[in-house]
Amino acid sequence: MNKKMIIVVLGGMHGFFSPVNAQTGIGTSNPQGILHADGARDNAATGTPTAAQAANDFIISKATGFLGLGVLEPKVKLDMRSVGSENALGLNTTMMSAASAGAGAIRYDVINAPAGAKIEVSDGSVWNKAYVAPQKAVVVARKITSQSITQGSATNIGNWSVVRDMSNSFDANLGVFTAPRDGTYTFLLTFNFNGIVINDGSRVESQFYNTTTNTVLASVYKTFGQSMTGTSDDANATRSTQAGGSSTVTLTLNAGAKVVTRLWHNLISSGAVTLRVTSNSTDPTNPDDGFNNLTIIEH
Structure with a gap:
């Protein structure tokens, strides 16, 4: 044939x-x-x-x-999963009801306010918006270099060592966190100073400060009594004391809001007090490690 x-x-x-x-x-x-x-x-x-x-x-x-x-x-x-880079699928809206379109139908909805344009999927009864969860912000940082905190004025805590930053929202050098979207964020700050003879009734204030509006969004106080007096073996000298603590606040932030953690203290009459940090940042079991940390979590 x-x-x-x-x-x-x-x-x-x-x-x-x-x-x-x-x-x-x-x-x-x-x-x-x-x-x-x-x-x-x-x-x-x-x-x-x-x-x-x-x-x-x-x-x-x-x-x-x-x-x-x-x-x-x-x-x-x-x-349409070709080796090329132009594999987008174009959709438009429809005025059909979800029941008429049938279960499994999809459309690009540009009408339904206030949520804005979204992909919608029909379940046979209603159109449901297809929700893609964004990568939530999670920041974990620690101090491995000391920093002096001036007496009587708030000092921004900077020069952090970043352990994790899931959304690239944290400027480690300046210590500034930028909210990636409107939402609720929890900040946990732990701090510890090197040993000093502190004043009776002194305090340390942790501040969470908006650098754009120059306002304190939240603050937490911790008070301290006078340093203990030593025994006769210490010639009755007043002992040095380490002031430290932790502060947790939850803030509602708009996208783009910039927040830095600050410390204020009047532990001594004048001068500055340094933050206590590890003497060996490569050794995670070092007993001096882990006193100054910052964690930020987006809900």
């Missing part, structure tokens, strides 16, 4: 039809499916096209009837 190839001209577009294989090629004489259009006409005359050549093709699989856009062997009814 003679095999014949019939060439069809459709409005200036060349097509190739093989009655033996029951395959039609448009722009290619080597169709790989029931219907195969080679958009760039770059497929070879024989053999299987490369993934790059197939990226501009349209094909209906002869085995499954599935439609492939840039994919020679579509795995689902519509498969």
Whole structure:
């Protein structure tokens, strides 16, 4: 039996039809499916096209009837996962009810306020917005270099060593956290000073400060009594005492709000007090490690 190839001209577009294989090629004489259009006409005359050549093709699989856009062997009814970078699927809105569209239908809703434009999926009764959870902000930082905190004035805590920053929202050098979106954030600050002789009735104030509006959003006080007096073995000298504590606040922030942690104290009459840090930051078991930490969690 003679095999014949019939060439069809459709409005200036060349097509190739093989009655033996029951395959039609448009722009290619080597169709790989029931219907195969080679958009760039770059497929070879024989053999299987490369993934790059197939990226501009349209094909209906002869085995499954599935439609492939840039994919020679579509795995689902519509498969467009080609090697190219232009694989977006365009959707528009519809005024059809979810029941009329049927369960599993999807649309791009641009009308439903105030949530704004969203992809919606029909469950057969109502349109439900497809929600993609963002990466929540989680910051864990610690101090491994000391810092002097001036008596009587609030000092920004900076030069942190970042352990984790899930959303790249924390400037470790300045100690400034930028809220990635409107939401609720919890800040946990722990602090510890080197030993000093402290004044009776002194206090340390942890401040959570908005650097854009120059306002204190929240503050936590911790008071301290006079340093203990030593025994006769210490010549009754007043002993040094380490002042420390922790502060936890939960703040509602707008996207872009910038918050820095600050410390204020009047532990001594004048001068500055230094934060206690580890003498060996590479040793996590060092007993001096872990006293000054900052954790920020987005809810």
